[in-house]
Amino acid sequence: MRKSLGSLSNFIYRHAKLTILLVLLIAGVIGSIALYQGPNFSDAGLEMKGTESQTALNIVKKDFSSVSSKNATEKVVFRAKSGKLTNADKDYAINQFVQKVMQDKDVKVVMTPAQQKNMVKKNTIGYATIVYKQKKANLKQSSVSHALTAVKKTRTAGIQTELTGDLTINQMDTGERSEVYGLIAAIVILAITFSSFAIAGLPILSAIIGLAVSVLGIIILSHHITFVSSDLSLSGMIGLAVGIDYALFIISRYQQEFKKGLSRKNALAKSMTTAGKSVVFAGLTVIVALLAMSVLGISFLSVMGIAGAISVLFALLTSLTFVPAMIILLGAFATGEKPNRFLKVFSKANKNYGWGKFVYKYKFLLAIASVGLLIVTAIPFSHINLGLPTDGNKSTKFTERRAYDLMKEGYGDGNSATLVVLVHTNNQAKAISAYNEIKSNKNVSSTTPPMSGNGKSGNYFMLTVTPKTDGNNIATKKLVNKIRSQSEKSGIPKLLVTGSTAINIDMSDALMKALPKFAAIIIVFAFLLLMVVFRSLMIPTVAVGGFVLSLLATLGALTFIVQDGHMQNLLGLTGKSAILNFAPVLVIGILFGLAMDYEVFLVSRIREVYNQTKDNKKAVLEGLKSSGKAVFAAALIMTAVFMGFVFAGDSTVKSIGIVLTLGILFDAFIVRMILVPAMIAIFENKNWYLPKWLDKILPHIDVE
Structure with a gap:
């Protein structure tokens, strides 16, 4: 791989403009095919x-x-603000509503509350049912317009009228705006990291190109694989975050090598054969982790994993082609020779091994505190309750949520759980x-x-x-x-x-039963992988142990916030709810991949220095100074991107955003930046022990 990446580096150095042109050309071809075929979600x-x-x-x-019936339906819930729904004026308004709805040629029948005999609360609450001629997938936007126009008849007559069902009344934010907020935060973090606004835009641009191509690729594959639109949100989350991270690692290593006195050509070659190799290894690890969700035999999780893997693949490819080509074209801006004076002030915190010295000095205290914090945070996981979001989890700004509340008031909590x-x-x-x-x-x-x-x-x-x-x-x-x-x-x-309730319950039970099996596969895979890479027993033990603790802490914190109802206002949540049933499986797959990313980037640098000097302290200090800075910045970017999705309107996207944000906070900042270096400092030379008989039979993989 080193030779291949070296050859790729030389080609890009000589043909930087051609490389960029080829990347854009491939993106254009994929885009043209996608636009010609159209989506089929x-x-x-x-x-x-x-x-x-x-x-x-x-x-x-x-x-x-x-x-x-397979026909689409819409429930229209009425509540008389004064009087009763049976009063002449209210009854007239409801009939006017029916007449207006029936003007929609796609409506088959409308059944009023009186016809269905469903009025309750002394005839103040009732609901009408609209039955359409088509299935939900074939409903037209004109039907939404008709329904929204019709409800004006009852609302102006003093009847609160809300809708819920198969019509998409609100175009909810499923993450698009959140991605913008995440990008803004990422630009700020990158600008501070590289002391330059010019180079800060490169990882963003690379990630956007990779994300765009992956989305277009998913659109093409949607004609062959059953994707749902929410898969794009997950793909966007992961692709954007890892795309920025991978570009950051390559640029960071390039600047380090250039500052050592290497020419731009040699610095690029060195960064591609070291950081580039780590990027390949990390990217493939994330892809494997996402595709491993298919072992559970749950089709929608398998498809979700495929969508995420596609986004990681294109993020990987753009970081190894587009990024190094732009590095050459940007010249002095990419090498760090022209830093912004204002931003440079913020980049000096780690200049004198400040964080490394702190971790090394208080290694025992930090290790104990980290493990203790993770264990305590994991406690709420013991009573986790899995389920699926309902309209009751949406904001009261949405008519579906208000309809849910009216139905609950009139017909009880179980009205939607038939x-x-x-x-x-x-x-x-x-x-x-x-x-x-x-x-x-x-x-x-x-x-x-x-x-x-x-x-x-x-x-x-x-x-x-x-x-x-x-x-x-x-x-x-x-x-x-x-x-x-x-x-x-x-x-x-x-x-x-x-019924939908029983199906959701069965699905949640099956996912909970599959969780230990999936976690065991991931943990064993991680241990073997890291043992091969670092030729050590202690490094994979600490890494996997930290992963398990961060996973349990993530799910514990998620239970504490979402299910137990703490910090709801801070995160824009609207009340207690069950945990998204596939969130634990999803977080295991994604968190494992990202955890291995940071583990490889950080520990490979520590091992590289240790092999050169045989000085464990210097290895830890240098690793945290160089790779640690990049890992810290990458984790901040991940947090910013995922945190943006916490404030999305769609409750499923919000849940995924919360769990991934928590996962990064615990695994990247506590485990990888504190626990792992502290344990390496404690065990010193024992970190790199591997029995000779085992060393002989294990394959050799060099990611340094």
Whole structure:
């Protein structure tokens, strides 16, 4: 690899402009193909094949097609601000609303609260249901306009009117604005790091090009792989962050080598064969970590991992081509010969090994404090509750959230958590017996009588159950399990539970069960990888131990904030909620990749100096001074980019932003910048011990 990167460096040095032209040309070709084909993203929800709820849902669609319409629907919730919905003026306004909605040619039928007999709270709250002729994916923007125009009829008549369902009423911020905020923060951090605004823009530009190409590539692949639009947000988060980081590491090493007296050509070659090799190794590690999510056998996680891996791949390629070419064209601006005087003041903090000396002097205290902090922070993880965001997690600025609150007020917490129960029998008396048994559960608010199916899948009766608690509540999960366990009682036929709530519960349970397996695979892989790279037993032990502690601390802090409801206002959260069910798996995959990035960049430099001097203290001091500065800046950039997504409007994107921000804070700043160098300082020469018999059988990988 060293030879290949050296040859690439020489080519780029001689043909910098041609390299940039080729990068832009490739981007243009991919962009043209993407624009010609157009996107083909799926609107399918998260689902898992093979679960009981998914199997039962397939039966419902086949045997109860008359009540399981695939048509899109919209629920319009009314609340009379004064009087009742049955008053003449309110009734007239609702009828006017219906007439206006029916002007939409795509509307099949509108059912009023009176027709559905669903008015509650002394006839002050009720809801209408709009049924469309199309599926959700085929709804037009004109239907949204019709609905929004129609609700003016009731709102002006003193009726609070909110909408929820399949129409996309609000174009929510899924991260695009947040990326801009993250970029602004990244520019400031890079400008301070390099003491120059000119060179600060290069990592940003490189990351944007890599991100753009990866998004276009995903658009092309969307015709062959079932991507959903939210996959782009994850791809954007990772691609932008690692793209900036990789460019930063190469530029930082280039400046270090140039300041040693090397020519620009030799400095570029040295940075490409050292930092460039580390970038390749780190990038491939992140890609492997993301693709490893496919071992869980959960399709949407596999696709999510593919989207993230694509963004990392293009970030890697642009950092190894576009960045070195721009370094040559920028000349003195890239070497650090023309620093900005104002910014230079901020870059002197680490000049005299300040942080390294501090860590080395208080190594025992810092190691104990770091481990203690991580353990204490991890404690809330013991009661983590997984689920999926609901409209109740959105801001009150959105009509869907206000509709959720109205439905909750009028129909109880469980109104949106309806369960569908299939009774496997051809005996109506047994179906009624099961109905009575289910109805007797303390957490059941209401139950519909059983109705028979068409018998295509066998003999089934179907009934719906509305719990008293919402879909993410532990009590609802217990109710689902209790109904299923009632099948074992004498005289009760087999009961299958489905519906979106049951599907989400099954998915959360499956993900929680898969978590230890995935974590074990990642941990073993990390240990073996680092043992091969650093020819050591102690280095991978500390690195993996730190990774486990930072992971548990991340999930503990996430539980403390999101589930337990602390610091909600600070992060723009709207109340307590369950933890996004795939967040733990996602954070393991991404955090592992980033943790290995920083571990390799930092420890490879420490080992490089140690091999040259055999002085452990000097190795730690020099490693923290050179690579530590770059790692610190990179972690700040990661934090800024991920933190931006915390304030996105989409609750799923917000959850991912929070968990990744916490992950970087714990792993990069506490584990990699404090715990790892402190432990290296404590163990001294023992860090590099590896039994001779093991050294002989392990392959050699040089990333220095």
